[in-house]
Amino acid sequence: MRNTIDFGIDLGTTNSALAVLDGGQVSVVKNNVQGDYTPSAVWMPKAGLIQVGTKAKDRRERDPENVQVEFKQAMGYADARRTFARAGASMTPVELSAEVLKSLRGDATRKFGEPPAAAVITVPAAFALNQTEATSQAAKLAGFTARCPLVQEPTAAAFAYGFQNESRGANWMVFDFGGGTFDSAVVSTVDGELSVLHHAGDLGLGGKNIDAAIVNTLLAPAAAKEFGLADFTVGNPRWARNFMMLRGAAESAKIALSSTDQAPIMTELDLGDGTPESFDYTLARADVDRLAMPFYLRAVHLCREALAKANLQPSDIDRLLLVGGPTLAPGLRELLADPADGLGIELDHSQDPSTVVARGAAIYAGTIELPRAKVVPTRGQFAAVLSYPPTTSLSRVPVSGRFETPGGADWSRFRVVLSESQRREEYRSAEIALSAEGAFTLDVPLEKLISNRFGIELIDPTGVRVPVNPRGFTITHVVNEMQGQTVVNSVGLTEADGTFTPMLMKNRPLPTETTQTFFSTASMRRAETGSFIRIPIAEGEFRRGERNKQVGLIEIKAQDLRRDLPRGSEILVTFEMDESRLVSVTAFVPLLDAEFEAVVDLNKTAVPEVPALRRQLNELEARHEQLRSEAETAHSDRARGLLMRLDEKGTVGTVRDAVTSSAADDNAAVEADARMREVQAELDDIEEELRIPDVMARLRDQIEHCRELVHRVGSEEDRTELADIERRYETVRDSRDAAAAERLSDRARDLQVLLLRRDGSLDEEIFNALRAAQDRMTDPARARELVREGEHALNTHNWPALTDVNRRLRALLPPNPRGEPGPGVLHQEPW
Structure with a gap:
């Protein structure tokens, strides 16, 4: 009887695989x-009949x-939802994935x-919370009776390479180019521990x-x-079947080109x-390499990002572990070996790229105990x-x-x-x-690199x-122990100024908890x-909250308050995430002695609507061109450089x-x-670069005004504050932040x-500003x-009347473009 999970599944976009850890050895089922x-x-050829796998794929074209x-x-x-015309039925992606899992379980x-x-x-490293939750739901639908832990695909691949590999103190990088997704991970093996330092991925990048x-x-x-055929295009529904055949x-043919220079298509x-x-048609490898190059370079860029976040260079990495069928392409391998355009890291393709992720998942499964019902012995039993x-x-x-x-x-x-009687030297x-x-x-004592199966003997007083x-029980000896799961994407909250504040940082070990005021x-x-x-x-890595995916909301309603909540009230926000990536968020308000729980509903995320996407695309393209024009007018080399990098990608x-x-x-x-x-996040950076001169000019004017006021009415504390502002001004001027x-x-x-x-x-200054905005x-x-x-009150020095005029003028100001309340109503500094 197994006491650990032992089975691992690579639930892939194009192909899935199942592996098992048995007797200290891992094999594909x-x-x-x-x-x-x-x-x-x-x-689904007819209602009630479902075929999964090779039979289904062979029918895709016909x-x-x-x-x-x-x-x-x-x-x-x-x-x-995906429809099956002949059966008159439809299934969700979760249900379809469950059918694949059910087949593998069979x-x-x-x-x-x-x-x-x-x-x-x-799951892919870049999967969001709603997608990982959906994967767990698919496992339940497939009939698994116990909780199915999830592991990131590049992490699983690293486990497979490092399982019984006696390299110590090494750094590896996983290059997982799959059918539909790309993942990279920087992995370290130190003192018998295998851990992921950083990862990066793209859910829309793959062989497809x-x-x-x-x-x-x-x-x-x-x-x-x-x-x-004048209208033979991919978007024309008339030719949908033909395009499926061509795909x-x-x-x-692409797969065949891994071992030949040309492949016939018939x-x-x-x-x-x-x-x-x-x-x-005769497809040439050179043509495929040319078309694939932008996708290859995108993957290389993500690898370099992951290395930079781990504070490493390609020269610090001992091996590049190749994962996924597309890594068999000679053109990709040549690029990766090139230190200038690629990574220049020694390639390791010792594992089968199509099954290595499933093998790694099985290895990780061997570290997780199966839940056991408590054995209640009857009289005479132990x-x-x-x-x-x-x-x-x-x-x-x-x-x-x-x-x-x-x-x-x-x-x-x-x-x-x-x-233990099954090993070479009986114990x-x-x-x-x-x-x-x-x-x-x-x-x-344990014998190396095998599963040690111990028997238990209980001897009574006679x-x-x-x-x-x-x-009995089993302990498997490994060279590198797999460390636990990590936070896949940062999770945090959006502050009042639209800034995203990550609370659970990407790559943080799970389970984890943090509280901020x-x-x-x-x-x-x-x-x-x-x-x-x-x-x-929100979940994501972008600085502006609106660029990340909203996954939940804390809502504090007036009717739930026992007393008024003044501006500047302290709110303690706590984020927790368990090993299954289930998130809970609470906000505690000390003044009210009350706690408010966030609603994190991952089952309501909707597919973006096409009209909204088209509108957003038009806005994005207009903003792109506007910033290009502003960069030329402002003669900003840095902004032009950021635009060029965006265009190159x-x-x-x-x-x-x-x-x-x-x-x-x-x-x-x-x-x-x-x-x-x-x-949009990259355009934010360009916009910020163009905004720097105006912000710095305003800041210089403010500092100059403060100098005059401090000289006239300032205290020692004011002079200290001004000196600190002037010192920090030099820093932000150099950093251009x-x-x-x-x-x-x-x-x-x-x-x-x-x-x-x-x-x-003060009232005079406020009035002048309001007068300018009338x-x-x-x-x-x-x-x-x-x-x-x-103006009359100002000329007659009637300060109470001027204060009242300012109040009435403020009421005529246009509403905050962000709306009230804003995207968030918290700030990390007291107001």
Whole structure:
């Protein structure tokens, strides 16, 4: 009987695989057609009949309306559904993934005689919380009765390479270029521990991009020319079946080019009259390498990002571990070996790239104990409760336990023996006396690199061996112990100024918990029953909260308050994440002695709507061109450099293509939304670079004004504050950090207000600012009347009247463009 999970599943975009750890060795479990991997394809030819794997994939070209593939990226999106025309049915990506998992579970049942209760399932490193939650749901639907832990795909690959690898003190990088996703990870092996230092990935980058490029750039134009088809485009539903045929042919030919320079394509196309026409094409490796190069370079860029975040250079990495079928391409391997355009790291392709992730998942599964129902012995029976490490790199480990039997026993007269008879040198411990409570502790030696299966013998006071449940346990010796899971993407909250504050940082070990203190930027009265404070919870790495994915919300409602909450109130926000990546967020308000829990509902994420995507694309392209024009006018070399880098990556074009395809493909809609956020974040950086001169000019004016005021009415404390602002000004000027400059400007403004109030000229300054803005107010005519009234008060030194005019002018200011309340109502500094 297994005491650890042992089974690992690579749930892939194009192919999935199952592996098992048995006797200290890991092997791939073959499917029902004796293949090492199962295509992630589902065919429903009629209601109630579902085929998964090779049979389904083979039907993709002949029966595309009833076959579904590439549904992994749409997992976690509540309204994503795939239809089967002939059956008149539809399934969600979670249900489709469950069918693939069910098929793999059936393979394990055929081989081992019983279905596994659980398996470790892999997910891309870049999967968001809603997508990992959807993967867990798919496991439940597939019939797994115990919790199925999730592990990141590049982490699993690293486990497979490092399992019994005796390299110590080494740094590796995983390069996982799969069918639909790309992942990279920087891995360290130190003192027998294998840990992930950093990872980066792209859910829309994989072999399918290369297949699409081959079809759209080479095959479709050739077919259109040969058969005189003017409207033969991928977006035309009339030709959907033909494009499915071409995609399949392109994929097969691309794979063949791993071992040859040219590959023939021979397929049949339906030209609209039901008569098939033969289409022949010779695909050259050089053409495929040319089309694939932008995707390869994107992957290399992500690797360099991961290295930089880990504070490493390519020269610090000992080996590049190749994972995924596309890494068999000679063109990609040549690029990766090149230190200038690639990475220049020694390539390691010693593992099968198509099954290495499943093997690594199985290795990790061997470290996780299966949940066991507590054994309640009947009279005359004995049960053992044991504690030991399922896997270890140590040569000796302590094993402790405690025996139980109904009615108890005089345990001090019992003895226990642990033995291992299956290894090269049989081991049998001495007879160890139990404590009065029936407990024992014993160090046991382990044979290297195998599963050590120990038997338990309990000897009663008469010297008779009595049966024990369980009868034994297993400890697997490994070279490198796998460290625990980490936070995949940073999770945090959006502050009042739109800044994203990460609370659970990417790569932080799980489980984890953190608390930070914030301050409210708005007051709330109990009497205002319709008012509320909303604090958005987001997941991602971008500095602006709106660029990240919102996954939850803390809402504090006025009717829930026992007393009014003034502006600047302390709010303690706590984030927790367990090993299954389940997140809980609470906000504790000391003034109210009350705690508010966030609503984190990962099952309501919707596929982005096509009209909204098109509108956002138009806005993005207009903003892109506007910033390009501003960069030229401002003669900003740094801004032009950022624009050039964005253009070189071709991300805007990728977004445009994804939006075009989103009408018929929910995967494309999800990808378009993610890419849009990425490009907008890069445009934010360019905009910030262009904003620097204005911000710095304003800051210089503020500092100069503060100098005058300090000289006139300042205290020693004011002079100290001004000196610190001036010192920090030099830093932000050199760093060109617009956000830091804005924060420093806020400090200078606060000092200005303090000094103006002391000087007695604050109302005059406010009035001058409001007078300058009178034409932009909601009622310009009324504003002009108030300005005349204010000028009279100013000339007659009627300060109370001027204060009242300022109050009425402020009421005419246009609303905050962010709206009230803002995207967040917390700030890390008290106001």
